[in-house]
Each structure stands twice: as C-alpha cells, then as structure tokens.
Amino acid sequence: MSSQFLVWNAQGVTNTHVKRHLKNLIREHKILFATVIEPQRAAPAVGRNFQGLRFVGANVSGHIWILAHEDWTEEVVDDSRQVLHIKVTAAVFSFPIYISIVYGRHTRETRHELWKKLGDISLAVDGRPWLVGGDFNIFLTNEERQGSDTDKHRKMMEFADAIADCQLIDPGIDGPIFTWHRAGLRERLDMILIGEHWTSVFATTRVTHLARFSSDHAPLLVRCQFSVQRSRPTFRFQNIWVRHETFKSEIARVWEAETCYNGMMNLQLRPIRIKKFLKVWNRVVFGNIHQNLKNAEDTEESEVEDTYDRGRGQVLTEVTEIRNSVTTFFQQLLTSDVGGLDQPDLTLIHSLPDSVDQDALCSVPQEKEVRDAVFGSDVIEAVGDFFSGPFMTRSFAATMIILIPKKLNLVTWGDYRPISLCNVTNKIITKILASRLAPLLPLVIAPNQSGFIRGHLLSDKSCLLRS
Incomplete structure (x- = not known):
C-alpha cells in the first residue's frame, strides 16, 4: 500500500496544455496530494475540483496551492510567504503527517526568513512525520549545478545548515539530477526532504524527477510505501x-x-x-x-x-511539562547574567612587530598541525576547508548540553550539573587557533597582566600587595 505526492513549480496553470498535463500526471501516477507552485492565476474556490483533486487552499502570497484527495483532511498550521505548513490526516495513516511546501525567494537575504521559519517548524513537529518539498531557489552542492561557475558557497552552506538544524534527510532521486533548466544553465533547485520520523509511517520514500513540460522546472513525483513498523526508538550508541x-x-x-x-x-x-x-x-x-x-x-x-518542580510546587508527569520545565530552568541558569559580547579588538593584530608572520594565523594548516590534535584524513580535510574561508556549519558549532546527576535522589533540576559536549572538529580548529595565538600574546598584553598568562599567577598580585 502506498501514497503518491506531486510537487511542481508549473510557472502558470492558465494554459490549457499545462492544465491537461497536470491532470494527466495526477491520473497516471494516482496522485493523492499535489502542490502547484507559481500558479500565476486566481485561486479556485476551496473544495472545488481542480484537475482531479480537491483544492485545499493557497498560502498568503498565492504562490503555493495545495490539492488533495477528497478522503484526506488538511489543516493549515503555519502560513507564510515562503512556506505553507499543513497537517494531514487520513484513514490510511495511523497518525497525522506534516507537510511543508516551500517556494524560496531569489536572494540570499530574503531566504534567511525561510531558514528561520523551517527551524521553527522543525521544533513544532519534533517526533512527528514531516516532509519538506518545493522550489528552494538554491542548490546544495556544486555538483547540482552545470553551466556556471559563480561562487555561491555561502548560500549553499546556509542551505546545508538549515537542513542540518532541522535534521532533514535527502531520500535520493531517480532521473536527471537537475530540476531547472534555462539558457544552458542547469540546477537542482527543487528538492524533497524528509524528517527521521517520516519512516514511522512510510517504509520507503522514492523521489523521481519527471520530464519538464512548459515550465523551466521538472515535476517531482514522491512515492511512499507504507511501513508496518509504527515507531522507532531514539538512536543510542551501545x-x-x-x-x-x-x-x-x-x-x-x-x-x-x-x-x-x-x-x-x-x-x-x-x-x-x-x-x-x-x-x-x-x-x-x-x-x-x-x-x-x-x-x-x-x-x-x-x-x-514523576519529577518534582520546586518552583511551581507540583509533580510533573506529562512529557511536555517536563520538557518545558527543564528548558526554562537551565535557560535562566545559563543566560540570566550573561550580557552582550563586544566585538574583538582586531587592532591588536596590527600592533604586532613586523617580524611576526600575520598571514600564518589564517593560513590553511598543514597535515602535521592537524595530526597533532587528532588523526584522520577526513578531519584534516574538513579543518583545511574551514581555513580556506567557508563558514562553519552549525552541526560543527553546535553544543549538546548533558545533565549529570549531583546526587542519588534527584528531586529538582538543580540536582543536575549541566556539561557541554562540543564537536571534536570545532575543538580542533579552536586548538589550532589558540596554539597559533599563544606565542603572540606576550607581545600585545601588558607585562603587569597576571591572569590567564602562561607563567603568571593571579596570586602574584596578592603577594605584591602584601610585600
């Protein structure tokens, strides 16, 4: 048993031939859920049959249309200019699924709003089946573009960060890799991504890039085979x-x-x-x-x-309440007294003597320098990639907070000690930077500074005052 989805930036459905082609796709592939991006016409009435499916609605800008089978029930959860996020229920689903249809804007700055919106949605659907698809107006790697060598590394990295932050997965594709074609330039701008819990409903998800028709964009056919497995445990290393x-x-x-x-x-x-x-x-x-x-x-x-929240004076038994309670407690503990951080004073670098090789601070590290921290060719390549200019992805910069019990009988969140687990690659890069800067610190720090300087102790100040 399976369900078929269709995602297509049709660039207009006013043409008779385009509407006929859409209707044929829906009939041929037995589509139960379809989205039309850039319809370029007024939306039909809600509930009206449109090319074989029921018109559900459009997003606030009118650039995203949703069509669905009459036996399916849809609820708009979040409506914005670049994302239409809906909840779908049907008799064939053991529990609701969530679908976010994307129509990314054309500039990097305006897509920042899209990445933030997807991040917010990912938190809201945590643990639930989630599919994201549509026209992102950016590709993920240079292999997904042909016919141009324009530098879009920063845009690609921001897209990669958004995917990593939302814990989305590319299920792979059938057919040509490129979904958009114009004047000799080919790019994969249209994509389907799924969350980890999508597999709790569907055992397999197969994405096929169909042939383009009229539009510069290819339709994306998504075929999902139902899973007999209803849930999966969280991954734990044993x-x-x-x-x-x-x-x-x-x-x-x-x-x-x-x-x-x-x-x-x-x-x-x-x-x-x-x-x-x-x-x-x-x-x-x-x-x-x-x-x-x-x-x-x-x-x-x-x-x-059955955790006791002393601040609220009650026993918490619901998972949502426990989650909100621990988040609030440690947010107050770790951020209440932290003020804004000033930008570093980089003029100190320029005050170094001419004999210091300042360019060496930013140079790509040699293999031996990285091996001194940890062994591994993949790690060496990733560290070298960072020093070549790209931004560090959030998956490397992120820190996981783990709660360590302080005693045997745990009653409140204060009975736990939070520790931060940092990504090893991030620590290697930090260690390399620190080892490069360490020899230069005596050249820019006053000799009477005693704290955090090798060979100097904070107690030196106290001994000097007593003498």
Missing part, C-alpha cells in the same frame, strides 16, 4: 557494540565509502551514514537490544517523569 570482533572493521568500511562531497560537508555526512548502518547492524548481530534495554529502563524512566 557500549557492547565495541566489544564485537567485527565492529571496528565494519565501521572503517562504512566510513571510508565515498560521499561525493568534500571538506566539512563530507565530514558531516559520514557520521549520519554510520548511524544508519549501526541501526541495521545492531538488529542483525544483537537482535532487538533496544527492547531489552527499554524493559530495564522502564522503572528508571517512570521515576524521572
């Missing part, structure tokens, strides 16, 4: 895995397989692929270890959920 005799060799094999990307993007994709492999490998080698762990953790989880 220590028992490292004791298996084939673990290291299998991880090395999967890691070394080509990703078709370079630099930071390459290093970002490899752990994602390792995670997917480990899920399958665990089931084959160890069986359903997650179910065994879940049975052992049920007692502990029930105690954690």
Whole structure:
C-alpha cells in the first residue's frame, strides 16, 4: 500500500496544455496530494475540483496551492510567504503527517526568513512525520549545478545548515539530477526532504524527477510505501557494540565509502551514514537490544517523569511539562547574567612587530598541525576547508548540553550539573587557533597582566600587595 505526492513549480496553470498535463500526471501516477507552485492565476474556490483533486487552499502570497484527495483532511498550521505548513490526516495513516511546501525567494537575504521559519517548524513537529518539498531557489552542492561557475558557497552552506538544524534527510532521486533548466544553465533547485520520523509511517520514500513540460522546472513525483513498523526508538550508541570482533572493521568500511562531497560537508555526512548502518547492524548481530534495554529502563524512566518542580510546587508527569520545565530552568541558569559580547579588538593584530608572520594565523594548516590534535584524513580535510574561508556549519558549532546527576535522589533540576559536549572538529580548529595565538600574546598584553598568562599567577598580585 502506498501514497503518491506531486510537487511542481508549473510557472502558470492558465494554459490549457499545462492544465491537461497536470491532470494527466495526477491520473497516471494516482496522485493523492499535489502542490502547484507559481500558479500565476486566481485561486479556485476551496473544495472545488481542480484537475482531479480537491483544492485545499493557497498560502498568503498565492504562490503555493495545495490539492488533495477528497478522503484526506488538511489543516493549515503555519502560513507564510515562503512556506505553507499543513497537517494531514487520513484513514490510511495511523497518525497525522506534516507537510511543508516551500517556494524560496531569489536572494540570499530574503531566504534567511525561510531558514528561520523551517527551524521553527522543525521544533513544532519534533517526533512527528514531516516532509519538506518545493522550489528552494538554491542548490546544495556544486555538483547540482552545470553551466556556471559563480561562487555561491555561502548560500549553499546556509542551505546545508538549515537542513542540518532541522535534521532533514535527502531520500535520493531517480532521473536527471537537475530540476531547472534555462539558457544552458542547469540546477537542482527543487528538492524533497524528509524528517527521521517520516519512516514511522512510510517504509520507503522514492523521489523521481519527471520530464519538464512548459515550465523551466521538472515535476517531482514522491512515492511512499507504507511501513508496518509504527515507531522507532531514539538512536543510542551501545557500549557492547565495541566489544564485537567485527565492529571496528565494519565501521572503517562504512566510513571510508565515498560521499561525493568534500571538506566539512563530507565530514558531516559520514557520521549520519554510520548511524544508519549501526541501526541495521545492531538488529542483525544483537537482535532487538533496544527492547531489552527499554524493559530495564522502564522503572528508571517512570521515576524521572514523576519529577518534582520546586518552583511551581507540583509533580510533573506529562512529557511536555517536563520538557518545558527543564528548558526554562537551565535557560535562566545559563543566560540570566550573561550580557552582550563586544566585538574583538582586531587592532591588536596590527600592533604586532613586523617580524611576526600575520598571514600564518589564517593560513590553511598543514597535515602535521592537524595530526597533532587528532588523526584522520577526513578531519584534516574538513579543518583545511574551514581555513580556506567557508563558514562553519552549525552541526560543527553546535553544543549538546548533558545533565549529570549531583546526587542519588534527584528531586529538582538543580540536582543536575549541566556539561557541554562540543564537536571534536570545532575543538580542533579552536586548538589550532589558540596554539597559533599563544606565542603572540606576550607581545600585545601588558607585562603587569597576571591572569590567564602562561607563567603568571593571579596570586602574584596578592603577594605584591602584601610585600
């Protein structure tokens, strides 16, 4: 059993031939949900049949139309100029699915609003089946463009950051890679992305780039096969895995397989692929270890959920309440006394003696310099990519806060100690920068400064005053 979706920037559905082609696509592929981008005409009445499907509605700008099967129920959750986000329920779904249709604007600055909106939506749909598709007006890599060498690295990295922040996945495609063609320039501007929990409803998602007709954009056909599995546990790394005799060799094999990307993007994709492999490998080698762990953790989880919030003076049992409570507590703890940070005074760099090689501070590090921090060719390439100019992706810059219990009987959030887990690549880059700057600090810092200087102690000031 399956469901078919269609996403197409038709660039106008006023032409009789275009409307007939759309109707044929809907009939031929048994489309149950379709979206038309850039219809370039007034929207029909809600509920009216349009080319074989029921017209659901349009976004605030009229650039995104939604069409759906009469047995499906749709609810607009968020309506904006570049995104129309809806909730879809149907008898064939065990629970609602969420679909966000995108029509990205043409400039980098205006797309910032799009990336922020998708980030907000990702938080709202956390743990629910989510599909994002449409015309993003930007591609992800240079391999998705042909016929131009214009530098769009910053735009691509912002797109990659948005995908990583929303934890979206490209399910892959059939057909030509490019979805847009004009005057010898080809680009993949149209894309389908899915959230991790989309697979709780659909076992497989297959995206096909159909042939262009009239429009510069190709229609995207999405075929989803229903899954018999209703839910998936959160991924957890198990220590028992490292004791298996084939673990290291299998991880090395999967890691070394080509990703078709370079630099930071390459290093970002490899752990994602390792995670997917480990899920399958665990089931084959160890069986359903997650179910065994879940049975052992049920007692502990029930105690954690019955958390007492001293500030509100009540017992919290709902997951949403616990989540909001811990977020509020640690936001106040970690940010209440933090003021704005001033921009660094870069004039200090120019005050260094001429004998100092200032260009070396920003130069691409040599392999030995990176190996002094950690070994690995992928890491070396990613670190070198950062020093070549690209922005660091948020997946590298992000920090995960983990709560460590301070005592055995945990009652309030104050009984936990938060620690930050930073990305290793970020720490390597920081260490390289720090090691390069360390020899120069004595040249720009006054000799009477005692704190945070090698060979100087804060106690030196106290000893001087006493003497």
